[in-house]
Amino acid sequence: MEKKIDLPLDKKTVASLRSGDKVLLTGTIYTARDAAHKRLVAEIKKPPLNLKDQVIYYCGPTPAMPGRVIGSAGPTTSVRMDGFTAPLIKAGVLGFIGKGKRSEEIRALMKKNKIIYFVATGGAGALLAKHIRSARVVAYPDLGPEAIYELKVVDLPVIVANDIKGKDIFEEGVRKYRKK
Amino acid sequence: MREIEAKKISNTIKDLCIQANYELSEDVLKALKGALKQERSANGKEVINQLINNAEIAKKERYPICQDTGLAIVFIELGQDVHINGDLIKAVQEGVAKGYTEGYLRRSVVGHPFNRKNTNDNTPAVIHTEIVPGDKIKITFMAKGGGCENVSRYQMFKPTASKEEIEKFALETVDQAGAAPCPPIIIGIGIGGNLEKSGLLAKKALLREVGKPSNDKDTANMEKELLIKINKLGIGPEGLGGVVTALAVHIDTAPCHIASLPVTVNIDCHAHRVKEVTL
Numbered sequence: 001m002e003k004k005i006d007l008p009l010d011k012k013t014v015a016s017l018r019s020g021d022k023v024l025l026t027g028t029i030y031t032a033r034d035a036a037h038k039r040l041v042a043e044i045k046k047p048p049l050n051l052k053d054q055v056i057y058y059c060g061p062t063p064a065m066p067g068r069v070i071g072s073a074g075p076t077t078s079v080r081m082d083g084f085t086a087p088l089i090k091a092g093v094l095g096f097i098g099k100g101k102r103s104e105e106i107r108a109l110m111k112k113n114k115i116i117y118f119v120a121t122g123g124a125g126a127l128l129a130k131h132i133r134s135a136r137v138v139a140y141p142d143l144g145p146e147a148i149y150e151l152k153v154v155d156l157p158v159i160v161a162n163d164i165k166g167k168d169i170f171e172e173g174v175r176k177y178r179k180k
Numbered sequence: 181m182r183e184i185e186a187k188k189i190s191n192t193i194k195d196l197c198i199q200a201n202y203e204l205s206e207d208v209l210k211a212l213k214g215a216l217k218q219e220r221s222a223n224g225k226e227v228i229n230q231l232i233n234n235a236e237i238a239k240k241e242r243y244p245i246c247q248d249t250g251l252a253i254v255f256i257e258l259g260q261d262v263h264i265n266g267d268l269i270k271a272v273q274e275g276v277a278k279g280y281t282e283g284y285l286r287r288s289v290v291g292h293p294f295n296r297k298n299t300n301d302n303t304p305a306v307i308h309t310e311i312v313p314g315d316k317i318k319i320t321f322m323a324k325g326g327g328c329e330n331v332s333r334y335q336m337f338k339p340t341a342s343k344e345e346i347e348k349f350a351l352e353t354v355d356q357a358g359a360a361p362c363p364p365i366i367i368g369i370g371i372g373g374n375l376e377k378s379g380l381l382a383k384k385a386l387l388r389e390v391g392k393p394s395n396d397k398d399t400a401n402m403e404k405e406l407l408i409k410i411n412k413l414g415i416g417p418e419g420l421g422g423v424v425t426a427l428a429v430h431i432d433t434a435p436c437h438i439a440s441l442p443v444t445v446n447i448d449c450h451a452h453r454v455k456e457v458t459l
Contacts, residue, residue, distance in 0.1 A: 022226075035296065060248075060286065060288075061247050061286070062243075062285055062286040063284045063285075064284070065242065065284050071243060071244060071247065071286070072244040072245070072246060072286075074246055074247050074248075076247075077330070099327075099419075100360045100418075101358055101359055119359075119418065121227050121231070122327070122362040122418055122449070123231060123234070123245065123246045123362045123449055123451045124230045124234040125243065125246045125248075126237040126238040126245060127230055130237065143298075144287060145286045145287060146298075159223065169223075170358065170420065172421065173223060173414075173419070173420045174358075174413070174415055174416070174419070176414065177414030177416055177421045177422050177423055178412070179412040179414065180412075
């Protein structure tokens with residue numbers, strides 16, 4: 001069964017989620033990938049958007065066709081953002097959406113700060129785009145696909161990868177199916 | 181001497197960019213459907229179902245399969261009896277620029293590794309040309325995502341290295357890559373040649389129809405065995421755990437120096453966008 005969650009997140013909701021939970025997210029999320037992270041962290045004292053309680057989606061969408069709100073919009077590899085994650089957590093971000101495992105350091109940091117990490121299916125950008133109702137650039141338009149977009153999503157399908165207890169879906173999943 | 185207009189090449193490339201990014205190839209779709217039957221993990225099945233569904237949405241509703249519409253790689257086998265009216269390389273780059281801008285594909289190329297300024301039309305493409313006998317041009321287009329290219333690896337082995345050592349290197353590469361290259365992946369391995377030949381062999385091995393074994397019997401056996409071993413790693417679709425980590429392993433070999441044994445493992449994601457046309 002999927003859990004429906006309205007954004008913004010709050011600490012109680014975050015605490016209720018467990019690694020492996022299937023979640024449908026509805027509300028506002030913000031995209032940011034490598035180049036946006038670099039700038040955001042450089043300007044973290046005066047960020048171009050309020051990060052408190054927000055969810056960051058590691059995504060650089062394709063351009064929208066005329067009459068559409070967005071193009072394909074799936075997640076990119078999260079681990080590349082690990083070096084920029086601590087300042088964002090400090091600025092109040094409560095959750096991240098991406099793909100793939102995080103470093104041990106970031107997992108420990110997320111556990112300590114009670115941050116949730118979701119994964120969306122990498123390479124399912126068309127399917128995920130259908131859950132996006134609006135998109136507008138809110139920072140760094142010169143970065144093109146790497147600009148920060150504010151997305152309004154409805155029932156965006158994600159899975160909890162790391163919960164506040166420190167459980168990790170990748171380690172558990174792989175352990176279960178690994179054969180010597 | 182057969183004459184071919186550069187414009188025709190340009191238009192062909194444009195169409196290939198769009199087709200590759202919107203229409204998942206039949207061989208990949210078939211491999212995914214096979215993987216769905218094989219997969220035992222619930223999360224893994226869910227991912228594969230989403231991918232099959234995604235391919236349908238992409239094709240019917242015109243959304244690119246993945247938002248990383250790739251670095252454009254163009255392989256040209258140019259018949260020596262062909263004369264091109266115009267500039268071949270310029271035609272290829274123009275075709276890529278048009279394909280990516282008119283096709284609403286993401287511009288994922290920066291003009292310099294340090295200043296990282298987007299070129300805004302996804303050029304330049306990486307172009308590999310080869311002169312072959314005949315009066316035709318075979319164009320193979322590949323849109324290669326960043327995530328899977330980033331985890332590809334190269335190593336120079338001792339010439340006395342065993343097959344097992346090379347297999348171990350391939351297994352380590354896939355294991356370290358984990359979820360990053362978007363499994364279930366397709367693996368191209370180049371064994372032999374020299375530094376640059378090895379990389380090209382691995383990339384070209386990816387161009388083969390998914391799961392089609394090597395023509396060489398020993399190599400085909402190695403592909404088969406390695407695929408089994410890779411799928412025992414348990415990484416599974418999107419790294420969430422499962423029995424299908426790879427859809428196929430393609431290996432190509434080449435002669436090499438008595439002192440060398442270069443090996444490249446090039447990984448491609450499940451979107452595996454490869455299309456070819458012969459003019």
